[in-house]
Amino acid sequence: MDIHKILEFLPHRYPFILIDRVEQIERGKSIVALKNVTINEPFFMGHFPENPVMPGVLMLEALAQAGGILALDTLFADKFSEKLLYYFAGIDNVRFKHIVIPGDQLRLYVTVDKSRQNVWKLNGKAMVENKLACSADFMIAGRRGASD
Helix, strand or coil: CCHHHHHHHCCCCCCCCCCCEEEEEECCCEEEEEEECCCCCHHHHCCCCCCCCCCHHHHHHHHHHHHHHHHHHHHHHHHCCCCEEEEEEEEEEEEECCCCCCCCEEEEEEEEEEEECCEEEEEEEEEECCEEEEEEEEEEEEEECCCC
16 A cells, blocks of 8 residues: 555644555554654654654554554445544553664554454554564544544
């Protein structure tokens, strides 16, 4: 899935879209997505100017965005037309193990623990090369957009 297809599924836009490509998706089971981390990301101006590091909360957000794509693709396949938005519903067991810096490629692995209706319990790992940068168990819940 390229960025054009991703933008059909997610409401996020620059500077908050944190998925550049989906490499693999198995509907209802798992997704592998990429985030290319570049020095021109707006958060690096203040985090930290002399030693730029990607904020951990943005790694979690990238995992959640990947989970949202997985859920929407599972529910609607290639015919996505409904305005269903996914929001964080909970985060547990978060661990930050490795810093992420400009030039890194964050590979996002999200698997489904379970889902029921529009609530998904997911497991996520953000990796840089073969190093674990962040891991978390999280839930997302879908709800229709404000215009529906």
